[in-house]
Amino acid sequence: MSLSTDLDSQLVDVTRMPLSELRTLRDPRLLEAIRAVVRKVPRSEHEEIQEQGLTDS
Amino acid sequence: MFDHELTRHSLSRAAFHEICAGAVSRETMVGLLDAEYSRRRLLLRAVADTATTVPVPGGLADPMPAWDVLARAEVLAPGVVRDLILHPPFGVWLHRVVARTSGAGQRNDVGYLNTIAAAVAIRAGVPCDLTLPVSYGVIVLPTVGRLRLPTRFPAGTARLRHSVGETVVTALGGRLTMTIDPMRVDVDGVFRAAPSHSVTARGVELSVWLDDTDPYREFREPRPPYETPPTEMLEWRKLLDEVWEMLTHHHPAWAREIAAGVRLVSPVPPARAAAGFSSAGAIGAVAAPAGLGVSAMAETFVHELQHSKMNALSRLVSLTNADASGWYYAPWRADPRPLTGMLHGVFAFVAVAEFWLAGRRDGAPTAATAEFLLAYHRRQVGWALDSLAGATGLTDAGAELVADVRRRLAACLRADVATELDAVVDRLVVDHYAGWRLRNIEPDRDSVVALADDWCHGRPARPPRPGAFRERTHASPDRPDRQELLRAKVLDPAGFDAAVRRAERSGERSFRADAAYARDDHEAALAGYLAARGDAHDTVTGVGLCLRAMGRADTARVLLTRPELVAAIAARVGADVDPIAVGAWLEPAVDSVRVGTP
Numbered sequence: 001m002s003l004s005t006d007l008d009s010q011l012v013d014v015t016r017m018p019l020s021e022l023r024t025l026r027d028p029r030l031l032e033a034i035r036a037v038v039r040k041v042p043r044s045e046h047e048e049i050q051e052q053g054l055t056d057s
Numbered sequence: 058m059f060d061h062e063l064t065r066h067s068l069s070r071a072a073f074h075e076i077c078a079g080a081v082s083r084e085t086m087v088g089l090l091d092a093e094y095s096r097r098r099l100l101l102r103a104v105a106d107t108a109t110t111v112p113v114p115g116g117l118a119d120p121m122p123a124w125d126v127l128a129r130a131e132v133l134a135p136g137v138v139r140d141l142i143l144h145p146p147f148g149v150w151l152h153r154v155v156a157r158t159s160g161a162g163q164r165n166d167v168g169y170l171n172t173i174a175a176a177v178a179i180r181a182g183v184p185c186d187l188t189l190p191v192s193y194g195v196i197v198l199p200t201v202g203r204l205r206l207p208t209r210f211p212a213g214t215a216r217l218r219h220s221v222g223e224t225v226v227t228a229l230g231g232r233l234t235m236t237i238d239p240m241r242v243d244v245d246g247v248f249r250a251a252p253s254h255s256v257t258a259r260g261v262e263l264s265v266w267l268d269d270t271d272p273y274r275e276f277r278e279p280r281p282p283y284e285t286p287p288t289e290m291l292e293w294r295k296l297l298d299e300v301w302e303m304l305t306h307h308h309p310a311w312a313r314e315i316a317a318g319v320r321l322v323s324p325v326p327p328a329r330a331a332a333g334f335s336s337a338g339a340i341g342a343v344a345a346p347a348g349l350g351v352s353a354m355a356e357t358f359v360h361e362l363q364h365s366k367m368n369a370l371s372r373l374v375s376l377t378n379a380d381a382s383g384w385y386y387a388p389w390r391a392d393p394r395p396l397t398g399m400l401h402g403v404f405a406f407v408a409v410a411e412f413w414l415a416g417r418r419d420g421a422p423t424a425a426t427a428e429f430l431l432a433y434h435r436r437q438v439g440w441a442l443d444s445l446a447g448a449t450g451l452t453d454a455g456a457e458l459v460a461d462v463r464r465r466l467a468a469c470l471r472a473d474v475a476t477e478l479d480a481v482v483d484r485l486v487v488d489h490y491a492g493w494r495l496r497n498i499e500p501d502r503d504s505v506v507a508l509a510d511d512w513c514h515g516r517p518a519r520p521p522r523p524g525a526f527r528e529r530t531h532a533s534p535d536r537p538d539r540q541e542l543l544r545a546k547v548l549d550p551a552g553f554d555a556a557v558r559r560a561e562r563s564g565e566r567s568f569r570a571d572a573a574y575a576r577d578d579h580e581a582a583l584a585g586y587l588a589a590r591g592d593a594h595d596t597v598t599g600v601g602l603c604l605r606a607m608g609r610a611d612t613a614r615v616l617l618t619r620p621e622l623v624a625a626i627a628a629r630v631g632a633d634v635d636p637i638a639v640g641a642w643l644e645p646a647v648d649s650v651r652v653g654t655p
Contacts, residue, residue, distance in 0.1 A: 006067040007454060009373045013064045014095045019128040019138075022102055029063050034106075037099045040372070041155045048152075048337050 010036060066092045068373050073454065076370055077461035079411065080310035086317035089369035090143060093340050096372055097142050100151045101170075108167060120167045123174035126185045134181035141177050144199050145321045145342030146273035152338035153273075166190075168214075169272070176201045178219045186218045191228065192272065193281045202250040203270045203282060204237060252290060254322075256298050258305040261312050266321045267293055274323040275344055276336035285324065289347070293324055299351045300358065308415050311359050311408075318362050319343055333357030340365040352416065352423050359412045363405040374454045376400055381450025384526050386653025388437035388489050393497050393526050393653070396450045403441050403462045410434040410469045417472070428474055429547050432482045435469040440486055442466065444653035481547055484602065485540050490652070491598040491617045498655045499527040500625045508622075509629040512639065518646035521622060524655040536560075536568055539599070542575035567593040574599065579606045590627075590636065597624045597636050604637065615640040615647050622647070 012033035014022055042048035072085045081089075105120045131138045141147065150169045168190035176198045178185035189196050191213045196204040206215070206228055215228035226235045237248045252267040267290070272279035285293070304312040323344040333345040333354075343361040345354060370376070377396045384393035387402045394402065413434065416427035442463055451459065474482075504521035511518055537545065537556045545553040553575070560572030570585025586599035601616030616623055616636060623643065627634045 006069050007073055007374050009066045009068060009092070011066045011092055011095055011373055012099070013066050013091075014098050015091055017098075019098070019124065019131050022098060023105060023124055023128070027063060033063070034099045034103050037096050037372075038103050038155055041100070041152050042337060043156050 066095060066373055068370075073370075073374065073457075074461070076366060077458045079408065079465065080314040081317075081366065083313065083317040086314065086366075089366060089373070090318075090340070092373045093148075093369050094139055094143055097148060097151055100155055101142070104151065104154050104167070104170070118167060120170055122185075122187055123167065123170045126174040126178050126183060126187065130177045130181040130183040133183060134177075137177055137181045141173050141180075141199065143320075143341070144173070145336075145339035146199060146268070146271040146276075147173055148340060149273040149276050149336060149338040172197055173199055175217050175219065179224060182221070184218075184220045186216070188214050189217050189226075191215050192279070195270070195282050196226065197270050197272065197282065198251075199271055200251050200266060202248055204235070204248050205246060206233065206235075207247070208233065252285070254294050254297050256301045258301050259309070259312075261301075261305050261309070261316050263297065263301050263312075263316050263319070265297070265319055268321050268323050273339075274321075274342075275325060275329075276334075276339050276342070283324075283326075289324075293322075293347070296349075296351065296354060297322070300355045303351055303355050304358070308355070308359070308412060311412065315358050315362055318365060319358060333361050335361040335364045337364075337368045340369055352426065356409055356412055360405050360409050363408045364401055367401050367404050371397070371400075375452050376455035376458060378450045378452055383448065383450065384653070385448070386440065386444040386490065386493060388440045388486055391493065391496060393493075396445075396448060396455075399441060399445055399448075400455065400458065403438055403445070404458065406434050406441070407438050407462045407465045407469070410438060411465060414469050414472055426548060429478045429482070431469065431472060432474040432479050433485065435466060436482050436486050438462070438466050439470075440490065440652055443651070447651055447654070478547065481543055484606070485543055487605070487617055488540055488543075488598065488602055491601060491620045492595055494618075495595055495598060495620050495624060497526055498524045498621045500524040500622045505622070505625045505629060508626050508643070512626060512630055512634075512642065518643045520646045520648070523650075524621065526655060534568070536563070536565070537571075539571040539574060539602075542571055546575055565592075567596060567599065570596075570599055574603060574606070577606070579603045583607070587635070587637075591633065595620075597627070600636050601640070611644070612637060612641055615643045618649065619643070619647050 010033075012030065014030075014033075017025075068088065072081075072088060075081050075085050076089075105124055108118060108120045127138055147169075154166070168188075171187045171189050175185060175187050175189060177183070178187075179198065179201050191206060193212070194206050194208060196206070196215055196217070198204070204226060206226075208229060213228070215226050218225045218227075224237050226237060227233065228235075235247070252269065253265065254267055255262060255264040257263075267285075268274040269285045270282040272281075274280065301312070304315065318341055321339075321342040323342060325344050325346045327346040327348050330344065330346045333343055333349070335343055342365075343358055345357050349357065377400070381396045383396065385396065385399045387394045387399060389402060389406060390398075410431055413427045413431035417424055417431055442459070445459060501522040501524050504519075508518055508521060536559070542553065542556055545556060557572045557576060560568045563569060566585055566589035570582045570589055573579075573585055574582035583600060583603035586596045586603060590596040590600075597616055597620045601613040601620065604610075604613035605617065623636055623639050626639055626643075627636055630639075
């Protein structure tokens with residue numbers, strides 16, 4: 001891989017978006033970004049253990 | 058006003074390769090945490106949307122008061138807001154609330170969000186008026202402290218009003234009003250500042266919260282606060298000082314990474330955990346049982362932070378394809394692992410192998426232990442990579458990460474290890490794999506029936522069809538198992554001697570056989586396993602291990618690489634059938650399969 005290019009991410013950068021804006025913004029791209037991070041949250045402890053192991057990898 | 062230009066996070070190739078290659082710089086860690094900060098803010102919006110859409114009566118159901126406090130504080134003290142949103146237990150709470158609300162639309166309890174907002178308000182000097190949950194008579198203000206109400210009522214709510222220079226808590230319907238000073242240390246048992254610890258060695262500072270209070274500090278169900286006694290807290294501080302001395306001296310790169318990435322240590326009673334652990338929701342947190350030694354604690358820091366890095370990385374870059382499937386063999390787990398779990402495992406354990414490689418090189422007091430653990434973990438990673446060799450679900454980035462793990466492993470494998478230690482490691486990993494197959498792989502039923510019939514009629518064995526993974530619970534024996542005995546022989550000779558004496562007094566034949574095997578009395582162990590084959594499912598493995606140790610590797614091969622098949626045939630033919638004879642009979646019919654394949 002070339003070191004000169006970046007790896008693209010699907011994660012929207014809201015680090016500098018004021019919380020007041022973040023609470024109300026209805027931009028479809030933001031709403032999809034929210035749905036995307038919600039979809040990736042483990043739905044149970046079992047699911048998280050499957051991914052990471054939690055206690056012993 | 059924000060200009061609504063939505064950009065995405067990105068990761069430079071250089072940073073990606075730095076992550077894959079081992080310890081990372083503070084700059085790279087900050088980049089990973091930036092991504093996590095975005096993710097948590099997006100999840101927080103999801104929580105707020107759900108709470109507003111599915112309103113639930115009660116003072117702890119409306120997220121807007123907390124949100125308003127956070128938004129106002131962000132203007133004055135953005136670093137404080139970032140610190141609390143990145144606080145590891147808050148990530149656990151977010152995961153729990155999102156997981157609960159996205160499906161059934163159940164009540165989402167925003168009480169914990171209010172405690173986060175109250176902590177932000179106090180630290181940032183922003184006025185607030187919030188309803189807070191009271192559990193076990195305690196109000197928890199993350200990173201600020203805990204307030205113990207002078208009452209016995211176990212749960213409820215209290216009102217916290219913070220204004221310039223004054224924090225007032227009102228509870229019990231107004232009958233109790235307290236003014237607290239968050240800058241004050243605990244003198245009366247009412248308010249205790251959140252314990253933290255800082256230590257600097259060789260110019261590198263470790264600064265962590267020692268969290269014994271937060272309900273989500275152990276990453277699962279809310280826990281009651283634990284008031285760590287002063288002497289116990291002193292022991293933790295002393296341990297962290299010693300760990301930091303070791304890490305900065307022997308493992309400076311890992312130390313710098315830990316300084317940048319670990320922000321919370323959660324002491325766990327030994328009864329609830331034998332080793333350290335972490336959680337996908339709690340990036341930057343390490344939970345560890347009391348009583349770990351300095352080396353083990355240092356290893357725990359290195360190990361658990363790899364999981365945090367992997368979690369942060371995988372939210373930025375897809376390491377597996379969306380449709381990745383399949384199960385693999387991980388030598389550190391009793392169960393088959395999915396691809397993501399394998400990536401976590403090899404990434405964490407190659408770092409652990411490197412940790413012990415450095416400990417061994419530098420002539421640390423625990424050099425012999427380091428040599429054994431280097432040999433053990435590098436062998437485990439090798440087996441795991443063998444299992445991953447056929448994986449088809451990796452993205453290019455995932456394949457690159459695995460290739461880097463392989464390169465790092467190669468460096469570990471170049472180190473010389475005493476032959477006798479390597480021999481013990483060899484016995485351990487072969488034993489683990491055979492036991493894993495016995496537990497997790499169901500032989501093809503028709504093949505077992507046909508093979509049992511062949512055996513009974515004196516015919517040659519026919520090649521079996523592949524088996525399948527099965528769901529099976531495994532009950533550990535209430536005594537040291539064979540692998541624990543072997544590990545103790547190297548790491549804890551006194552404990553090993555005691556376990557052997559216990560085995561010799563035991564009426565359990567397989568326990569006595571395990572002890573004989575660990576003592577290298579393979580003849581006695583083999584006789585013991587053969588005598589016990591009607592008692593325990595895994596005596597096939599014990600027989601195979603004894604034969605292998607006695608130089609009869611060819612005879613042992615089927616017993617150790619397809620023990621589930623031998624056990625299934627024996628169970629069908631009759632428990633007293635000689636597994637050695639069945640293994641030898643099967644040998645021409647059974648091909649080698651890739652590690653972890655049914």
